[in-house]
Amino acid sequence: MKIAIASGKGGTGKTTISVNLACAANEDVQLVDCDVEEPNAHLFLEARGVATEVEGILTPQIDEELCDGCGECARFCEFNALAALGGAPLVFPELCHGCGGCARVCPQGAIAEVERRIGTVDTSVSGLIRLVGGCLDVGVAMAPPLINAVKKRVWKQGLVILDAPPGTTCPVIAALGDVDYVVLVTEPTPFGLNDLKLAVDMVRALNLPFGVVINRAGSGNADVMDYCRSEGIVVLMELPDDRRIAQAYSRGEVIVESLPEYKGAFRLLLDKIIKSGTAVGEN
């Protein structure tokens, strides 16, 4: 089963929930850090056997002798990475998403595709957890292709927990592709509620089953709970606003290990998710 941990707002505790769920699973589990712009799941785990692979995307290279300047490639490119001005087109590789469409539509076969590095993918092991995570190169504004490269390594079977990037745009959509269940982490503040609503709209548009975890419960107001109730959204867990959790986090520690009394709550959370996700799958 593939479980994605997402949120509208950043800093709500996606990684905290992801890492602690993986640790509470107490079975072979793959933890996939899809937040390639700021990966941090590895900071909480003592990883062994780190292997780093370089990833890139294929960008167009024009053979000026074969090109007749028809401009088909530039008209096709959704991302404006090619400019046709009569002669051979100009290429802006930094705008290219690597779809390969330009090479396919070129009637002259004048476009070759050359790899352009966008980042790295690290794989490592920590106890029963297999960790996979991407890290986008500085200056590259192209998260989805690297997230897709990370996701190529996702297990076909078994328990997989994906730590998604924040927000509701392309990188999150890439992370949520083909998952079985989404956990939306929020906080009981006006900001948390505002961004939770956006995230709920997103997962509903994607037609994915989901539930909510309220982190730092007790620190704000009851509006998030009221919203979930009125929308019929299941609240899977309320993680209290416990100073000891913040302290453990700041030291890079896993809550279920530093504060074992929370282990049961995370195990229960995982069981609820598996039950909800499986129930949907059976329907």
Add this chain to the structure above:
Amino acid sequence: MKIAFSTSGSDLNGDIDPRFGRAAGFLVYDTDTKNYETVNNDQNLNAMQGAGIQSAQLVAELKVEAVVTGHCGPKAFRTLSAAGVKVYNVHNAGFKTVSEALKAVENGELQAATGADVDGHW
């Protein structure tokens, strides 16, 4: 010679739009016939990325020889240069309407830019 002015207006009294790629539109003036036409730039104004490149292609297709705008970023400048279009930045020139800028061009008061004057997404 045809000149494209980035503008938020629809005639010579319209203001120069300081943006090139995401300009509201362009007024294309023909110095030989003294006629002009206006071109809407809504599509590029709302482009996800590469607005400058698309706007540069748009004005190049209109066979202009020069662009008069507020600022011009690196990708737009590269595209305009490749198309042989001169760029005149009038951000600090002290006038605001297309007709004022046109007068300055016709009097030879402006110098063509030799590169982008701002970073992308300024």
